[in-house]
Amino acid sequence: MKGVKFFSLMNVIILISGLVLFPVVTASRASASADVKTLNIGMLLSVTGFFSVREVPDLNQTKFAADIINERGGITVNGQKYRVELILEDCKSTMDGVTASANRLVYDKGIKFIIGPTAFFAAAAGPVCDPNKVLRAITWCVNTPGEVDASTPYAFLGGNGSVLTSVAATKFLRKSYPNVKKVAIVTPDDGAVPHVIPIAKNLLAAQGISVVGGVIPYPNEMQDFSPIVAKLNAIKEADAIFMQNGLVPHMGAIVKGLRELGNNKPYAGSLPSRIGQVSNIAGVQSMENVFSIAYTPSDPNMPPVAKEIIKRVVDKFGADYQLEMSGPNCLWILKELIEAAQSLDPTVVKAKLESMDEVETIFGPAKICGDRTFGIKHHVVASPQPIQILKDGVEVCAGWIDLGVIP
Amino acid sequence: MEQIVVTLTNVLILSSIYILVALGFAFLFNMLGILNLAHGAIYMVGGYVGLALIRILGVNPWVALLLTTLIVAAFGVFLEKFCFRPFVGDFNRTIMICVVITIVLQTAVNIIAGTQILSLPPFVGGVYRMGPVAVSYEKIVTFSIGAVLLVAITLFVNRTKWGQQMQAISQNIDAAALQGINIHRISALACAMGCGLAAISGCLLGAYLNLGPFMGDFMLIKVLMVVILAGVGSISGIFIAGFALGALASVLPVLLKGAVSEAIAVLVVVVLLLIRPKGFFGHEA
Numbered sequence: 001m002k003g004v005k006f007f008s009l010m011n012v013i014i015l016i017s018g019l020v021l022f023p024v025v026t027a028s029r030a031s032a033s034a035d036v037k038t039l040n041i042g043m044l045l046s047v048t049g050f051f052s053v054r055e056v057p058d059l060n061q062t063k064f065a066a067d068i069i070n071e072r073g074g075i076t077v078n079g080q081k082y083r084v085e086l087i088l089e090d091c092k093s094t095m096d097g098v099t100a101s102a103n104r105l106v107y108d109k110g111i112k113f114i115i116g117p118t119a120f121f122a123a124a125a126g127p128v129c130d131p132n133k134v135l136r137a138i139t140w141c142v143n144t145p146g147e148v149d150a151s152t153p154y155a156f157l158g159g160n161g162s163v164l165t166s167v168a169a170t171k172f173l174r175k176s177y178p179n180v181k182k183v184a185i186v187t188p189d190d191g192a193v194p195h196v197i198p199i200a201k202n203l204l205a206a207q208g209i210s211v212v213g214g215v216i217p218y219p220n221e222m223q224d225f226s227p228i229v230a231k232l233n234a235i236k237e238a239d240a241i242f243m244q245n246g247l248v249p250h251m252g253a254i255v256k257g258l259r260e261l262g263n264n265k266p267y268a269g270s271l272p273s274r275i276g277q278v279s280n281i282a283g284v285q286s287m288e289n290v291f292s293i294a295y296t297p298s299d300p301n302m303p304p305v306a307k308e309i310i311k312r313v314v315d316k317f318g319a320d321y322q323l324e325m326s327g328p329n330c331l332w333i334l335k336e337l338i339e340a341a342q343s344l345d346p347t348v349v350k351a352k353l354e355s356m357d358e359v360e361t362i363f364g365p366a367k368i369c370g371d372r373t374f375g376i377k378h379h380v381v382a383s384p385q386p387i388q389i390l391k392d393g394v395e396v397c398a399g400w401i402d403l404g405v406i407p
Numbered sequence: 408m409e410q411i412v413v414t415l416t417n418v419l420i421l422s423s424i425y426i427l428v429a430l431g432f433a434f435l436f437n438m439l440g441i442l443n444l445a446h447g448a449i450y451m452v453g454g455y456v457g458l459a460l461i462r463i464l465g466v467n468p469w470v471a472l473l474l475t476t477l478i479v480a481a482f483g484v485f486l487e488k489f490c491f492r493p494f495v496g497d498f499n500r501t502i503m504i505c506v507v508i509t510i511v512l513q514t515a516v517n518i519i520a521g522t523q524i525l526s527l528p529p530f531v532g533g534v535y536r537m538g539p540v541a542v543s544y545e546k547i548v549t550f551s552i553g554a555v556l557l558v559a560i561t562l563f564v565n566r567t568k569w570g571q572q573m574q575a576i577s578q579n580i581d582a583a584a585l586q587g588i589n590i591h592r593i594s595a596l597a598c599a600m601g602c603g604l605a606a607i608s609g610c611l612l613g614a615y616l617n618l619g620p621f622m623g624d625f626m627l628i629k630v631l632m633v634v635i636l637a638g639v640g641s642i643s644g645i646f647i648a649g650f651a652l653g654a655l656a657s658v659l660p661v662l663l664k665g666a667v668s669e670a671i672a673v674l675v676v677v678v679l680l681l682i683r684p685k686g687f688f689g690h691e692a
Contacts, residue, residue, distance in 0.1 A: 050621050052517070053524075189665030217665030221625050223616055224424065226417040227660035234410040248524045249617045260534050261413070261541045277524045281617045322523055 039075055039082035039344065041066075041334065042089065042105035044116035044125055045139075045327070049093025053247075054324060055118065057317075058139060062086065062115065062327030064312040065362065068305065075335050077342055084331070091117055098124035106132050112346050113338075115139065115158075115330045120191060122147040122155065130154045135346035137330035141380075142192035142245060143199065149375045154346060156353060156379040158333045159326025160272060162196045162245055163373060165293045166203050168385035168401040169270035172291060173240065174207040176398070177266050180239040182212045184232055186254060187244035189217035199373060200244050200270070212237050218250070225250065229257030240266040248273040251292065252281025259286035269293065275388045276320060276395045287390040291398060294388035295323040299397035302386075305332065305362040325362070332362045333381055354378045370406040382406050409539040414661050420546045422653025423553035424612060428626050429633040429645050430556055431604030437640050438564075438573040438597045441491055442498070444505035446630060447623025448512040449602050453479045453609025454618045455516055458527050468530050472610050476603045483602030487595045495580075509623075517620040527614035549611050556604065561642050573597055577640070629656075632676050638689020647687045652676070 043062065045055040066084045069075065075082045087109060089101035098117050102125040105111040114136045117125050122138045123146030129136050135154050141147045141161030148157045157164075173180055183204065187193060197215050204211060213235035218228045232241055232254070241258070243251055251273050258267070259282065269278070269292030279287045295302070297310050297319055309328050313321055336359050338344065341352035354377055358365050361383045370380030382403040389398045432446040443449075453475055460471035490508060494500040531544040564570040572593045575583040584590050616622070633652055637644030655675055659668035680686070 050624075053619065053621075189667075193665070218660065219666040219669045221669070222660075223622075223625055224417075224421055224656070226420065227414065227657050230410050230413040230417060231661055233413070249619065252524065252526070252617060260543050262536070280524055281526045283529070317521070320523055321521070 036074060036081045036083050038085045039113075039338075040085050040087050040109065040111055041331065042087050042109070042111035042114040042134075043327070044089055044091055044098060044101050044105065044114055044121075044136075045118070046091040046093040046097065046121070047088070048090055049097075051091075051093040051118070051121070054322070055091075057313075057322040058118075058324035058327040059088065060317065061309055061313055061323070061325055062331055064309045065305075065328035065331045067312075068308055069331070069335055075338055077338060077344055082344075084335070086115075086331075087111060091121060095121065095124040098122075099128060101125075102128035106134050112344065113137075113334055113349075115327055115334070118159075118326075119147065120144050122152075126152045126155060133346050135334075135350055137334050139324075139326040139330055142190070143195040143374075144191050145195070148370075148379055152376070152379075154350060156350075156381065157370070157374070158330035158381050160293070160383070160385070161380070162192065162270070163199050163203075163370075163406065164380075164382055164403055165270045165272065165385060166196075166200045166244065167382075167403050167406065168293055168387065169242070169268045169291075170200075170203045170207045170209065171401050172387045172399070173209065173242070173266070173268045176291075177240060177289075180209060180266060182210050182238050183240045183242040183268070184213045184216065184235040184238035185211055185242050185244055186216045186218065186228065186232060186246075188220045188246050188250065190220050190245065192245060193217055196244060200242075204242070211242075222250070223253075225253040225257055229254055229261065233258060233261050233263050238265065240268060242268045242270065244270050246271050246273075248277045249281060252278045255286050255290055256282035259283075264289060267291075272324065274320075274322060274395065275390045277322070279390055279393075284390065284393045291387050291389045293385055294395070295325055295386055296388050296395050296397040297323070298395070299386065301397065301400060303362065303364045309362065329362050329381075329383060333359055336360050367403070367405045372407045380406060410661070412539045413541075414657055416540060416542055417657040418650075418654045420542070420550055420653075421657045422650040423550035424608075424615075425629055425633050425652050425656075426557055426645055426649035427549065427553035427611065428605075428608040429630045429637075429649060430553075430560055430642075431601040431608065432627075432630045433634045433637065433642060433645050434560060434604060435597060435601035436634060437642060438577050439491075439594055440577060441501060441598075442505070443601065444502060444627065445486075445508035445512070446601070446605055447625075447627030448509040449479060449482070449623075450605040450609040450612075450626060451516065451618070451620065451623040452482075452512050453602075453606030454527065454613030454622070455520055455525075455609075456606065457610035457613060458525060458618060461528060468528060468614075472530070472607065475610055476606045479606035479609075480599040480603035483598040483600070484595045486602065487598035488591075491598065492591065492594065513620050513623075520618075520620070525613075525618040526616075527610060527618065529614050530611070545615055549615055552607070552611060556607070557642075557646055560600075560604075564642055569593065569596060632673070636676055636679060636686050638683075638686025641686065641688035644686060644688035651679070 091097040091101045098121045116139050118140040119142045137158035139159035141157045266289040273292045274294045337349050341349045363383045366381050366383040368378045371377045385401045387398040435441045435443045457471050457475040460466040490504050529545045531548050534543050572588045633648045636648035655672040
């Protein structure tokens with residue numbers, strides 16, 4: 001009986017404590033959530049279809065960048081803190097998919113800042129985003145019309161692009177292979193050839209390198225590259241092969257084929273492709289004198305923010321995971337621009353971008369430039385580019401290239 | 408001169424690749440009338456199974472090739488029983504089932520294996536050199552296996568009891584059943600063989616080219632072209648059609664620039680079909 005009374009008393013005490021403490025706890029939570037608001041940032045990436053090979057890694061890496069931003073207090077505008085929330089719309093690796101996704105983000109969800117789309121897909125988002133003054137950070141650019149140019153006032157290149165990686169590859173080629181005077185260019189026939197190749201030729205010429213044998217384009221869907229390898233191998237006067245664009249399987253197959261024919265000329269990959277993955281196809285023995293643009297997880301000179309993102313990627317997905325890093329860079333640049341503008345109005349942020357000469361990226365400070373090349377003032381962020389080679393079967397960073405100011 | 412020799416070598420190699428991949432598809436199509444649009448996905452799965460056996464379990468590549476063939480052949484029996492058999496004679500539903508199988512397999516591999524580019528280790532290393540000719544032993548092996556399989560399948564279909572039963576089913580399934588042929592057993596065998604052949608080509612080309620979840624899509628188009636060009640019902644026609652397509656795919660990119668070569672190749676196939684609507688050796692389906 002005494003025990004029953006004791007438990008009844010305890011129940012009453014717990015009940016009263018709960019009634020008293022509940023409003024206090026919820027009030028403190030409410031005040032905390034009132035302190036930090038949410039800033040929705042749209043993402044136009046293809047997580048299904050053929051382009052998902054590139055976009056899924058980029059999405060995962062962007063999520064880590066968002067986590068880091070939020071852990072550091074989010075984005076601050078006029079004293080108000082904003083937690084970054086990424087809103088993904090799957091572009092399904094089609095132009096129609098991009099337009100439909102852009103419509104959902106802009107009209108249904110009222111998003112004002114978007115990361116993506118990538119390269120030629122970007123042109124399909126412009127007609128939706130530009131009239132609605134939605135600022136887009138494009139994750140990759142191959143310079144086809146409507147990606148980043150005078151017709152896209154609300155798009156800027158935050159990731160990389162063919163022109164930027166070309167600058168890095170040509171500079172590294174000149175520095176590491178001073179005897180190379182003539183190159184043969186190989187690139188996919190993806191619509192970018194007439195836009196990018198003239199720029200690439202000028203960049204090579206600026207380094208004292210000329211193009212011989214014309215440009216060798218190949219169908220994007222090509223599987224067996226033997227015919228292309230035969231053509232490249234026939235250009236005897238070329239001192240090196242310069243690969244402008246393409247995908248890892250393309251590069252792997254061409255390197256493999258050339259080496260089989262006994263062609264050991266330097267192979268410059270001006271495309272983002274991890275050398276370890278290229279060697280998965282071509283074989284380690286084929287990788288001498290081969291380099292490309294890629295981020296190396298073990299790079300001791302990796303800038304701190306990029307290093308932290310890559311560490312989280314490696315911890316979760318393993319050391320061999322594809323490192324795109326353009327989505328995270330776009331997000332970081334957007335954060336910097338919004339804070340510099342102290343506004344969430346895309347027009348004000350865009351104006352700020354156009355007035356700045358430099359911005360902080362996950363790879364350190366980068367020039368805002370590209371006025372003449374892209375036909376629009378200050379809409380290109382030229383982040384430093386790392387070069388990767390294979391040494392003793394292990395991916396090694398061969399150095400970082402400061403792109404400087406792209407004309 | 409060197410380029411001509413290299414191109415001629417490429418004609419042989421590419422032809423053997425197309426023949427190798429098309430064999431499994433043609434086998435099912437000609438024997439059972441199943442337009443297995445999931446063939447590309449099964450070919451892709453074959454490559455990944457082979458990779459898993461070699462990389463994860465440390466199996467010898469040749470043993471892995473054999474095991475992969477058996478595993479994927481068993482999967483073929485499963486497909487026949489649960490996916491194809493319920494829809495025998497229903498072309499539309501069979502197509503839909505194949506699309507579903509393709510999407511399921513591609514998504515599963517994309518999730519399990521990830522998006523990174525992989526490749527099987529070469530079954531044979533080294534390069535054979537003679538004057539201007541340099542061919543990897545890997546290519547020679549692919550060519551040889553393709554040729555041997557083509558001969559073996561032709562002999563199987565024409566000279567064995569099971570092969571003749573398959574032909575009987577392809578000609579008239581009801582009459583074949585009345586003759587006492589176990590339709591389900593023979594169908595399962597045909598599916599197993601078709602999928603097994605896809606697995607062999609997936610492994611060999613996974614070493615020669617590379618592995619990716621969507622690698623079967625492009626190859627499926629080539630396979631369809633080879634089989635249609637060969638003619639419905641013709642296994643030996645695969646040789647001629649594969650050779651023709653291999654020649655186009657090897658020579659045109661050397662003569663023409665970029666994607667134009669692909670378009671011209673398809674155009675040539677269309678013209679050939681206009682001249683011979685039933686393909687090289689086709690009969691009425």
